[in-house]
Amino acid sequence: MSGGSARSLGKGSAPPGPVPEGLIRVYSMRFCPYAQRTRLVLTAKGIRHEVININLKNKPEWFFKKNPSGLVPVLETSLGQLICESAITCEYLDEAYPGKKLLPGDPYEKACQKMVFESFSKVPPLISRILRTQNKEDCSGLKEELHKEITKLEEVLTDKKTTFFGGNSLSMIDYLIWPWFERLEALELNECVDHTPTLKLWMAAMKKDPTVSSLLTDVKTFQGFFNLYLQNSPEACDYGL
Amino acid sequence: MSDDATRTLGKGSTPPGPVPEGVIRLYSMRFCPYAHRTRLVLRAKGIRHEVININLRNKPEWYFTKHPFGQIPVLENSKCQLIYESVIACEYLDDAYPGRKLYPYDPYERARQKMLLELFYKVPHLTKECLVALRCGRDCADLKLALRQEFCNLEEILGYQNTVFFGGDCISMIDYLFWPWFERLEVYGIADCVNHTPTLRLWIAAMKQDPTVCSLLTDKNTFLGFLNLYFQNNPGAFDYGLSC
Numbered sequence: 001m002s003g004g005s006a007r008s009l010g011k012g013s014a015p016p017g018p019v020p021e022g023l024i025r026v027y028s029m030r031f032c033p034y035a036q037r038t039r040l041v042l043t044a045k046g047i048r049h050e051v052i053n054i055n056l057k058n059k060p061e062w063f064f065k066k067n068p069s070g071l072v073p074v075l076e077t078s079l080g081q082l083i084c085e086s087a088i089t090c091e092y093l094d095e096a097y098p099g100k101k102l103l104p105g106d107p108y109e110k111a112c113q114k115m116v117f118e119s120f121s122k123v124p125p126l127i128s129r130i131l132r133t134q135n136k137e138d139c140s141g142l143k144e145e146l147h148k149e150i151t152k153l154e155e156v157l158t159d160k161k162t163t164f165f166g167g168n169s170l171s172m173i174d175y176l177i178w179p180w181f182e183r184l185e186a187l188e189l190n191e192c193v194d195h196t197p198t199l200k201l202w203m204a205a206m207k208k209d210p211t212v213s214s215l216l217t218d219v220k221t222f223q224g225f226f227n228l229y230l231q232n233s234p235e236a237c238d239y240g241l
Numbered sequence: 242m243s244d245d246a247t248r249t250l251g252k253g254s255t256p257p258g259p260v261p262e263g264v265i266r267l268y269s270m271r272f273c274p275y276a277h278r279t280r281l282v283l284r285a286k287g288i289r290h291e292v293i294n295i296n297l298r299n300k301p302e303w304y305f306t307k308h309p310f311g312q313i314p315v316l317e318n319s320k321c322q323l324i325y326e327s328v329i330a331c332e333y334l335d336d337a338y339p340g341r342k343l344y345p346y347d348p349y350e351r352a353r354q355k356m357l358l359e360l361f362y363k364v365p366h367l368t369k370e371c372l373v374a375l376r377c378g379r380d381c382a383d384l385k386l387a388l389r390q391e392f393c394n395l396e397e398i399l400g401y402q403n404t405v406f407f408g409g410d411c412i413s414m415i416d417y418l419f420w421p422w423f424e425r426l427e428v429y430g431i432a433d434c435v436n437h438t439p440t441l442r443l444w445i446a447a448m449k450q451d452p453t454v455c456s457l458l459t460d461k462n463t464f465l466g467f468l469n470l471y472f473q474n475n476p477g478a479f480d481y482g483l484s485c
Contacts, residue, residue: 081349088355095348107336108322114329 008237010055015062019078024049026089027066027074029056029237031225033124033179034086035073036215040175041090044211047097058234087117087176094172102172109166113173116156116165120177122149127180131187131226147192153177154196163205170209178206186222244292245271245280249479251296256303260319265290265334268307268315270297270479272459272467274365274421275327276314281417282331285453288338298476328358328418335414343414350408354415357398357407361419363391368422372429376472388434395419396438405447412451420448428464 008029009016019025026042028035028051042049054063059070067074067084075083075092083092094102104110126146133139157165165173181203184190193199206212221240228236249270250257260266267283269276269292283290295304300311308315308325316324316333324333335343344351367388374381399407407415423445426432435441448454463482470478 077349083349083352084356085359088352088359091355092348092352095351107333108318108320108324110336111324111329111333114332115324115326118326118329 006051006053007241008053008055009060009063010058010234011060013060013062015060015065016052018080019050019076021078022048023078024093025052025076026050027052027054027063027072027076029053029072031217031222031229031237031239032056032072033183034071036179036182037086037176038073038075038089038093039215040178040211041093041102041172043214044102044175045093045097045099047093053237055234055237057229057232057236090172090176102175104166104171113166113171116153116173117176119152119156120149123153123177123180127183127187127189130189132230143189143192146189147195150192150196150199154199157198157202164202170206174202174206175211178212181206182212182216183222186219186226244290245269245294246483247292247294248483249294249296250301250304251299251476252301254301254303256301256306257293259321260291260317262319263289264319266317267292268295268304268313268317270294270313271482272464272471272479273297273313274425277421277424277457278327278418279314279316279330279334280457281420281453282334282343282414284456285343285417286334286338286340288334294479296476296479298474298479331414331418343417345408345413354408354413357415358418360394360398361391364388364419364422367391368425368429368431371431372425372468375430376468385431385434388431389437392435392438392441396441399440399444406444412448412453416444416448416451417453420454423448424454424458425464428461428468 016025024042024047026035026038026049028039030053039051041047054060054072056072064070066076066082069084071084073084073086073089075089077083083089091103103113123146126142126149130139130142130146133142160167162168164170165177181193181199184192193203207216225236225239228239245267257266265283265288267276267279267290269280271294280292282288295301295311295313297311297313304311307317307323312325314325314327314330316330324330332344344354367384371381371384371388374384395407402409404410406412407419423435426434435445449458460482467478467481470481
């Protein structure tokens with residue numbers, strides 16, 4: 001099982017030992033959308049893995065040896081190889097592990113997924129800023145920008161005439177963008193998908209996917225986390241445990 | 242002469258026809274560093290291609306059907322498929338065409354090259370800002386300091402790896418993806434930013450010996466001629482150095 005519900009490790013914690021053979025380790029945080037990408041791919045591909053949650057408000061000193069930027073997610077193999085950056089970790093897992101390929105084999109279809117990923121790229125920083133903005137005025141400007149970006153994605157999906165962003169089956173690009181859509185309700189941003197019916201259908205289809213639903217976090221838990229996180233509480237990352 | 246030595250197409254130009262089979266088309270501009278990446282990969286892999294240069298200050302209306310914001314580079318194949326974003330275009334070419342693979346086969350080594358690319362992300366913006374500041378007579382000491390810091394990070398990587406190139410002892414994709422900005426340091430007036438990074442200077446020297454890099458080197462005077470006209474907002478800048 002994914003074991004993603006373990007308490008986070010913070011300053012003063014003992015560094016974990018090497019990764020046992022046959023397993024891959026992900027340094028994560030239960031509410032991080034970037035780390036969720038990696039956990040989605042690990043789960044979708046049925047890859048045996050262990051999760052070590054990091055207290056992002058009180059980072060262990062040893063974690064900077066895993067990633068000098070101190071960010072999650074990071075993958076560590078039993079050979080001691082470290083892979084950082086969520087999109088890079090996801091692509092690595094798809095290439096290194098057998099079973100269902102999440103990225104298309106066709107070079108053009110693969111390039112299309114990467115172009116959609118680029119169109120999505122303004123969404124995470126916008127949502128981050130909205131989360132941190134207390135001022136109603138600034139917020140409404142940001143929400144308008146978010147609405148524009150989401151409309152672009154609606155157009156992409158409508159043009160494709162398929163259920164998912166990579167075709168009629170769920171694939172890598174859907175997992176890469178999902179975590180932010182999962183958080184819209186908890187952030188009271190559902191209005192941003194009011195005028196995007198194709199995206200609404202996509203969200204409903206995503207929620208039915210066994211991998212997505214196995215990693216879903218409910219609205220109240222997200223809100224509890226956001227509250228503590230914005231107050232810089234070292235308890236935030238373990239909210240709900 | 243380089244295969245991209247053709248006049249740019251601007252507003253009012255006739256849209257080009259479909260791409261003939263067996264050829265891939267690149268929409269480009271002779272002095273653009275991002276398009277330069279794609280030209281390096283096309284050349285390195287020996288891919289039959291045609292180049293259409295776009296006048297970036299006077300874009301043809303039809304070009305917005307190739308790219309929503311009229312940016313370059315864009316690849317178009319004979320199936321009318323369009324691929325944009327320089328890094329995506331380069332990876333597409335490596336995947337779609339046979340012969341020499343520029344990205345490693347090993348998934349971890351591939352991931353390493355992509356992580357290296359992340360480390361490079363501030364360089365294009367900083368070099369451009371330095372160029373603009375110098376051309377406008379502004380001080381750019383802070384910008385150069387920031388750029389030197391980025392180069393120090395890259396220097397550290399090469400030192401730690403103890404290899405000639407960023408991907409190992411042979412040139413590979415990551416080196417081609419970095420190269421265009423290093424080629425421009427001198428003409429931008431910021432060559433002194435590698436004064437304290439000897440391993441990076443060795444890499445630059447090794448890159449200049451690569452046949453692909455060599456075949457696409459732009460002569461310094463031609464580049465300066467382009468830059469002069471560009472900063473005077475002359476739409477003829479993009480065709481500087483072309484005969485007739």
